[in-house]
Amino acid sequence: MGNAYLTRMPAGIPGDVSRKQESTLEAGLMAATVAYGAPVTLDANGKLVALSGASDAIYGFVVRPYPTQESAAAPGSVQDVLRRGYMTVKLAQGTAAKGDQVYARYAAATGKAVGDIEAAAVENETMAVPGCLFMGGADGSGNVEISYNL
16 A cells, blocks of 8 residues: 555556447457557558558557556567557647547657657648547546547
């Protein structure tokens, strides 16, 4: 004991499904290293890869398996992908608010990685994730809950 939450509980761990009863998960084969909680698309062979351009169709978000100490899914591994539901993700840029649009980075920039979740659009670098909204503000660690395809 000894831990007390004086203002707000943590939002969760990136890639953790936050409301399991409301979620649809699907297993997929990873073709590249992708961080847990990051959006993925399908390559020509039907394997899961990171975003690479504004025309990519987001297939889902990589689910963090339990238990794990890793921060990313490895190539060749079978991972669950959130196709519908709620998940905790790491907010890389901006300030999230309930009901705001979620944006995903498809082009790396200084201090910004492909797959980062952001709260504002950046022309030629981020894309709006269809059907994906923030469920509130980020916690002290920058983690925030999203809803996807609901």
